[in-house]
């Protein structure tokens with residue numbers, strides 16, 4: 489019975505990610521948490537938010553966590569709370585989701601986009617050093633796809649230069665760098681709880697974690713109109729709280745995060761095992777000194793677009809993260825950077841392809857992905873000449 493149904497499903501659709509509705513038991517517990525909040529009518533601030541903040545800070549190993557409305561706001565409010573703005577420069581990898589750059593713009597600071605290290609797709613002390621100027625105030629490494637950036641040399645550089653290091657951990661919840669959770673290592677760490685992230689809510693959300701009490705207090709004021717106590721506004725802030733409904737969902741899901749990340753690592757190992765003798769460049773797997781929680785499993789191919797067509801025809805979804813590096817996007821045309829200026833990221837953008845991965849994908853999903861990938865390999869080899 490099980491075997492027959494598995495065979496029937498051999499050519500089912502394999503989506504890029506599967507969300508909570510793939511696990512009926514989890515889904516039911518999330519629904520009842522949402523019902524409790526709605527019944528109590530406590531939608532903003534309150535117990536759920538405070539409890540989540542305590543639990544997330546404990547999980548990350550920091551003294552503070554502040555829930556905010558998105559990962560973008562987490563980054564932007566952190567910069568504002570550090571008094572980084574007009575006239576200041578912030579270094580950001582061009583190979584990221586555009587939000588990392590937007591946060592700098594939102595804070596009123598100047599964006600300095602730089603290229604990444606080809607082996608890791610992250611910025612390193614070496615790639616950053618030559619871009620420091622007298623106006624640089626902050627460096628934002630991105631743990632891209634869930635792979636930890638090499639923070640110790642970066643911290644050494646930022647400390648000796650008197651700069652802040654703010655981690656963009658929006659793709660790497662729970663990843664561990666040399667014994668510490670990402671987010672807890674720099675001045676502050678910023679997270680997104682967009683539904684498809686490793687820890688995702690049922691809508692938008694984000695958080696800042698830090699051991700700096702003054703910074704935490706400042707962010708808390710900024711996210712709610714600088715208000716303390718009620719209707720007494722100490723500074724100009726905004727509306728950027730994490731909703732109680734999201735906090736309730738996230739509290740339940742946080743308990744599963746380590747198990748889910750482990751499943752993502754296993755799926756990555758399985759994919760890499762299957763694809764070992766293929767022509768694709770495979771991502772580095774997690775190891776003791778370089779964790780990877782595989783928000784995305786990204787391969788490189790010179791025939792990326794043909795590969796994606798082939799995958800699609802055989803029911804396998806794929807993604808491109810990201811097709812246009814930030815410095816070549818219309819949004820940042822005013823920076824005046826052109827094709828060829830940041831070649832590592834550009835080359836990556838032209839060749840990268842994200843394959844299906846999530847804690848809820850099954851081994852047979854992954855076998856199907858690998859089979860379809862191999863069929864492309866065979867077709868390419870026979871017609872390629």
Ligand SMILES: *Cc1c(COP(=O)(O)O)cnc(C)c1O
Pocket residue numbers: 557558559560561584585587588630656658659679680681682692693694
């Ligand atoms: C998702 C993401 C963000 C922004 O998070 P939102 O919650 O969508 O605002 C920032 N940086 C990176 C690297 C991301 O992947």
